[in-house]
Amino acid sequence: MALSGIQIYKLLPQTNCKDCGFPTCLAFAMKLAAKQVELSACPHVTDEAKEQLSEAAAPPVRPITLKSNGYDVKAGNEVVLFRHEKTFYSPPGLFLRLRDSEAPQAIKARVASADAYEVDYVGIPLTIDGFAVQAEGGDFPAAIAAVREASHRPLILIGDAPALNAGLQAAGNHSKMLLCHAGKDNWQEMAALAKESGAALAIQAVSLDEMVALSNKVKEAGVEDIVLAPTQRGLHGTLTASTISRRLALKKTFRSLGYPIINFPGDLGDPAQEVVAAAQAIGKYGGYIVLDHFEPATAYPLLVLRKNIYTDPQKPIQVQPGLYEINDPKAEDPVLVTTNFSITYFSVANEVEGSGLPAWLLVADAEGMSVLTAWAAGKFDAERIAKAVKAFSVGEKVTRKQIVLPGHVAVLSGELEEELPGWEIRVGPREAVDLPAFMKQAL
Amino acid sequence: AIAIEIRDRKPEDWSPLLMEAWGDVAGDPARWAQAAEKAGADLLLVSLSINGADGKPTTPDQAVKTVKSVLEASGLPLIVFGPGQAEADNQLLVPIAESFKGERLLLGLCEDKNYRTIVAAAMANGHLVNARTAMDVNLAKQLNILISDMGLPLDRIIMDPTTGALGYGFEYGYSVMERLRLAALQGDSMTQLPMLVTPGEEAWKTKESKVGEGVPEEWGDWKTRAITWETLTSVMLLESGANVVVLRHPESLKRTREAIEDLMDMDRNP
Numbered sequence: 016m017a018l019s020g021i022q023i024y025k026l027l028p029q030t031n032c033k034d035c036g037f038p039t040c041l042a043f044a045m046k047l048a049a050k051q052v053e054l055s056a057c058p059h060v061t062d063e064a065k066e067q068l069s070e071a072a073a074p075p076v077r078p079i080t081l082k083s084n085g086y087d088v089k090a091g092n093e094v095v096l097f098r099h100e101k102t103f104y105s106p107p108g109l110f111l112r113l114r115d116s117e118a119p120q121a122i123k124a125r126v127a128s129a130d131a132y133e134v135d136y137v138g139i140p141l142t143i144d145g146f147a148v149q150a151e152g153g154d155f156p157a158a159i160a161a162v163r164e165a166s167h168r169p170l171i172l173i174g175d176a177p178a179l180n181a182g183l184q185a186a187g188n189h190s191k192m193l194l195c196h197a198g199k200d201n202w203q204e205m206a207a208l209a210k211e212s213g214a215a216l217a218i219q220a221v222s223l224d225e226m227v228a229l230s231n232k233v234k235e236a237g238v239e240d241i242v243l244a245p246t247q248r249g250l251h252g253t254l255t256a257s258t259i260s261r262r263l264a265l266k267k268t269f270r271s272l273g274y275p276i277i278n279f280p281g282d283l284g285d286p287a288q289e290v291v292a293a294a295q296a297i298g299k300y301g302g303y304i305v306l307d308h309f310e311p312a313t314a315y316p317l318l319v320l321r322k323n324i325y326t327d328p329q330k331p332i333q334v335q336p337g338l339y340e341i342n343d344p345k346a347e348d349p350v351l352v353t354t355n356f357s358i359t360y361f362s363v364a365n366e367v368e369g370s371g372l373p374a375w376l377l378v379a380d381a382e383g384m385s386v387l388t389a390w391a392a393g394k395f396d397a398e399r400i401a402k403a404v405k406a407f408s409v410g411e412k413v414t415r416k417q418i419v420l421p422g423h424v425a426v427l428s429g430e431l432e433e434e435l436p437g438w439e440i441r442v443g444p445r446e447a448v449d450l451p452a453f454m455k456q457a458l
Numbered sequence: 459a460i461a462i463e464i465r466d467r468k469p470e471d472w473s474p475l476l477m478e479a480w481g482d483v484a485g486d487p488a489r490w491a492q493a494a495e496k497a498g499a500d501l502l503l504v505s506l507s508i509n510g511a512d513g514k515p516t517t518p519d520q521a522v523k524t525v526k527s528v529l530e531a532s533g534l535p536l537i538v539f540g541p542g543q544a545e546a547d548n549q550l551l552v553p554i555a556e557s558f559k560g561e562r563l564l565l566g567l568c569e570d571k572n573y574r575t576i577v578a579a580a581m582a583n584g585h586l587v588n589a590r591t592a593m594d595v596n597l598a599k600q601l602n603i604l605i606s607d608m609g610l611p612l613d614r615i616i617m618d619p620t621t622g623a624l625g626y627g628f629e630y631g632y633s634v635m636e637r638l639r640l641a642a643l644q645g646d647s648m649t650q651l652p653m654l655v656t657p658g659e660e661a662w663k664t665k666e667s668k669v670g671e672g673v674p675e676e677w678g679d680w681k682t683r684a685i686t687w688e689t690l691t692s693v694m695l696l697e698s699g700a701n702v703v704v705l706r707h708p709e710s711l712k713r714t715r716e717a718i719e720d721l722m723d724m725d726r727n728p
Binding site: 134299324369387 | 633687
């Protein structure tokens with residue numbers, strides 16, 4: 016956490032000379048703590064204080080961005096342990112691992128399908144983020160070249176220093192990669208390689224103490240972009256290692272562990288366990304998640320989970336207000352009303368679609384709130400619904416003027432009758448899941 | 459702990475994958491209870507339907523008979539949920555509470571708009587209650603206070619903060635549960651209660667689990683998707699503080715069990 020005003024004040028000359036434009040050093044310190052003024056405004060700050068103050072201002076978890084050919088994968092930059100405290104910022108990068116023991120043709124095919132995979136969730140296209148290539152004694156450069164033929168996404172290279180050296184040539188140097196792993200025996204070699212290639216470096220250790228020692232050495236060797244790679248694999252082990260590291264980094268500004276974390280759920284070997292371990296990593300501080308198994312049926316839920324966990328709690332996802340056509344409705348089909356909170360819209364739209372019955376779906380602007388929340392906040396009432404009916408000229412599209420209110424706001428039907436003369440006001444079910452049955456019987 | 463939800467009669471609206479998993483026992487609560495126990499459930503949840511197969515409202519006698527048959531079929535602790543509408547819940551749960559005095563059932567659903575009758579019946583007959591609120595920390599605490607003010611001790615109230623399925627509001631329930639558990643750990647006595655959630659019901663309501671045809675190709679294999687949907691929802695909710703997850707598919711139970719054993723075993727995969 017950043018230093019408080021008092022802590023900053025202790026580092027200032029405390030002479031109240033006003034050269035910074037503030038009556039006292041304490042006032043200047045308070046402004047500094049609130050990041051409303053630059054330290055340079057005070058010409059008398061000692062170098063030692065300057066170094067401490069700038070260090071305190073650095074983010075507690077170092078932001079690292081892997082790049083290649085226009086793709087970015089951001090990690091780090093987190094400030095809270097629990098999303099509800101503020102929000103999480105960098106959704107973990109999902110990487111599929113390939114091994115140089117596989118034939119280049121097989122690698123290309125697997126990479127091509129994973130690279131092209133894109134699934135829609137509440138109107139947002141979701142994809143995986145990159146590929147990891149692991150040296151296992153095969154032709155490492157050829158494996159990397161095969162990956163590059165099928166995808167331009169960022170890469171993670173895994174192997175010993177000689178293999179990585181050869182691999183870096185094949186991968187080309189215009190991109191920012193992550194190299195794995197530096198351990199307590201080979202960290203000098205790996206640190207040199209990372210510095211030379213500008214890559215981030217993952218450091219591997221069996222315990223937090225070892226991780227701290229290694230982190231300090233690698234930093235002293237001049238590597239800034241460090242990634243923590245705990246060796247634990249089971250749920251319990253990774254949860255403990257990741258939580259303690261992130262808590263120390265955030266609560267104690269413990270710099271040696273203030274880095275993104277890389278997880279390898281694939282090492283569990285069984286796809287069913289892998290997807291659960293990957294899910295835990297999404298919730299508990301994974302920065303890079305390396306999968307060995309890729310299929311749509313598990314990638315889709317993981318991508319949705321990542322979207323949910325990393326949605327800013329203060330900003331619910333909204334859809335555009337408007338008149339949506341479902342199952343190509345005709346003039347005599349009914350008009351259903353709902354709000355523009357994405358989950359409300361998609362629950363209703365999915366149910367109506369699933370019913371196979373044509374309908375017009377009028378999405379009123381309720382500032383992204385669900386039906387009940389918006390109604391309680393006065394953002395979903397008869398007047399707003401009537402305004403939406405006029406704004407999207409619903410009247411001109413339907414001959415049989417029949418509008419269906421969500422069950423939770425049945426109380427609005429009276430007022431809506433006044434606002435929309437000539438319209439038949441119906442009340443639908445409270446839950447979207449009951450819409451198909453309601454539409455079949457009542458409409 | 460893991461509970462399996464069984465219905466008082468053959469569900470008509472459940473995903474075919476579930477019907478396939480349970481086979482013909484899904485029409486007979488007693489045999490279904492035994493199958494669920496064999497599948498590894500720690501508890502059973504009987505959810506009562508609003509109407510019988512004949513379309514007429516479920517009668518108290520039918521409900522009592524169902525609960526009786528399940529209690530005789532399995533020794534597992536039993537949760538009984540009413541259909542979720544105030545009058546029906548009260549009408550069915552009171553006779554159940556009285557008929558099975560001493561069985562220490564967990565009765566639900568107590569909500570702020572309907573809890574007094576159920577709490578009174580639970581208090582008089584040695585049962586517990588499930589207090590459900592709509593994903594809101596303050597509403598959860600308030601309902602706990604209202605119920606305990608009636609005289610029911612706190613250790614007979616289970617909190618049910620509601621959850622959405624993955625992709626359908628899951629993160630709201632997840633964050634409310636983290637906040638409730640953090641408050642409890644920091645000494646707020648009105649939140650120091652076990653939490654129960656129903657990821658099974660929620661996950662199997664989604665199109666991803668219910669429907670196999672006419673869905674985007676990117677959704678992949680139906681069965682893997684549906685089981686992963688329920689499993690991820692339940693495991694993530696466990697990690698946000700859930701003490702009881704109510705599931706529907708035996709394979710999700712197996713995978714959630716593995717996760718729990720891994721998480722609780724200090725020296726496994728050191």
